[in-house]
Amino acid sequence: MSKPVGIGIIGCGNISPQYFKGATLFSEIEVVVCADLNLELAASRAEEFSIAKAVSVDELLADPEVEIVLNLTTPQFHAPINKRILEAGKHAYCEKPFATNREEGQEVLELAKEKGLRVGCAPDTFLSSPLQTARKLVDEGFIGKPFGGTAFFACPGHERWHPNPEFYYKRGGGPVLDMAPYYLTVLANLFGPAVSVISSAKKVFDERTVASGPLEGEKISVETLTHNVSVIEYSNGATVNAIFSFDVQGSHDLPMLTVYGTEGNLSLPDPNGFEGPLKVSRAGQDWEEVSWQHNYEGMRAIGLADLAAAIRDGRKHRANGELAYHVFDTMLACEESAESGQRVQIESTFESLPAIRASDGAAPLF
Known part of the structure; x- marks a missing residue:
């Protein structure tokens, strides 16, 4: 991948530093902008982690540099914000849980399919x-x-x-x-x-x-x-x-x-x-x-990096919406x-995907 995929982060609360730090480990992604209802908090995170821009949610969703939006809002907003992300024409990746009920989880999956976009969800610790x-x-x-x-x-x-x-x-x-x-x-x-x-x-x-x-x-x-x-x-x-x-x-x-x-x-x-x-x-x-x-440094954001690589490679990503919904x-x-x-x-199911290739950390993971 010659250029990293641009990531925008919505939600700059307690979990966000793990993602800001984790993203720096992977050449596949780069956090280019962050947003929060508390604009001062977003600005503080941008300064802390050397992010170029701290903006409103609407501005982030309209930003052409952003290809994937990381949704770190509180659980009741995961599905609603994911829908907004997809409607804006961007791929969505959120913290767990995927939704608060089955109906809204299915709505997110169906909207992503309709838009030809991808959704992903934590935890990505299974990729450690x-x-x-x-x-x-x-x-x-x-x-x-x-x-x-x-x-x-x-x-x-x-x-x-x-x-x-x-x-x-x-x-x-x-x-x-x-x-x-x-x-x-x-x-x-x-x-x-x-x-x-x-x-x-x-x-x-x-x-x-x-x-x-x-x-x-x-x-x-x-x-x-x-x-x-x-x-x-x-x-x-x-x-x-x-x-x-x-x-x-x-x-x-x-x-x-x-x-x-x-x-x-x-x-x-x-x-x-x-x-x-x-x-x-x-x-x-x-x-x-x-x-x-497999021996590579792990931190939250590996699921995001795999999603970015999968988009470029035209394959399925591992921490995907179907797995998260199941x-x-x-x-x-x-x-x-x-x-x-x-x-x-249990009515839902998902497609099992291959393990990450064995690696000593020197070669690309994905």
Whole structure:
């Protein structure tokens, strides 16, 4: 690619520095402009990260230098802003979740198809070196045929550190919609589409207390289920046991992600990151760390870079809207099954795409 794809960022809040920094790692993209409802914040980010322009949202959407718009607004605005981006004739990439309900998620996918444009969505952590190495090992039969796995996220709740955590405990919040995207995206990348879910869930605490920041000591009324236990069936025949919880007090010794195969198991690192040990255990053997076959610096924005390269190469990008919608659909199924007490069939699907080529970081990734 002779010239990087121009990126415009809408939303300059807490997550944006990770993208501003991450974008500098990839020659495929360049952030050329940023925007926020708070113009002073946008100007501050532009100065902090040496971005040429800080403008209004309307100006950004009209900017001819911008080919892809990164949507870092709050979740309720992801789908509406994505629609505005597509209507402006630009490709859209947003933070997770893809939408707040299935209907608006489908509307975004249909509009992109109608316009001949692309949509993408975080998390892109499944493109990290250890997790892409895991994908390559599974594809090559390194652990035999994968037949199961576990996924565990458990903590005492985000009110311990977040300055304004109330939205985590209202309808539309909770550990599944907040944290499951990282885990379920990795599992979908390894196993393919999920086909059904059966779940149980509860709310352990009716009230939470903010532990830090200007709201310290204030009480939060909990409206959503905060401890979800799910069994997820995948199209390749694998069965995954998953726990997503804001109610586990103190430390726990549960593995974050494990894949069981007929010839051995893989232990994967934190899917909400870009590094960590990848381990294998065969019958009768202890865990041993596996060297990454993909070895490149990772940071949020790798999904954007893959999207930019895919546009130029005329291929599908990996962190695409169909995958993001399927993960979102699976999360909603986990919550719906818990509320109804019934197994929920998952109607959405996506096309599995190849792993990133093995690389030592010197050659182009895409």
